[in-house]
Amino acid sequence: MTPEVIGTFVxxxxxxxxxxxxxxxxTVNNGRAVxxxxxxxxxxxxxTxxxxxxxxLGVKRQEFDC
Incomplete structure (x- = not known):
């Protein structure tokens, strides 16, 4: 089941x-929706x-940079 979005998308x-x-x-389970x-x-x-x-953490470590 998909967790409910509880915040405003920004x-x-x-x-x-x-x-x-x-x-x-x-999201309701302290995760994020994108x-x-x-x-x-x-x-x-x-x-989650x-x-x-x-x-x-991967972004901060630049793991996704090309």
Whole structure:
């Protein structure tokens, strides 16, 4: 079962007026939901708290840089 989104979806202030961004919201289980800003009524992905923390750590370590 997909955790309920309890927060408002927000996008980074670095995005400016672009609509080519992801938006993030809190979920009921302390995880995060992520969606495409161009398709706000479309599907979203959900991540557990642990998975979200692992992703953030990977970003900080530049593991996803090309």
């Amino acid at each position: 996008k980074s202030s670095y995005s400016g007026q672009n609509n080519n961004c992801v938006e993030i919201a809190d 969606r495409d800003s161009k398709d706000q009524r479309g599907p979203h992905l959900t991540f 708290y642990g998975a979200w923390q692992a992703f953030l």
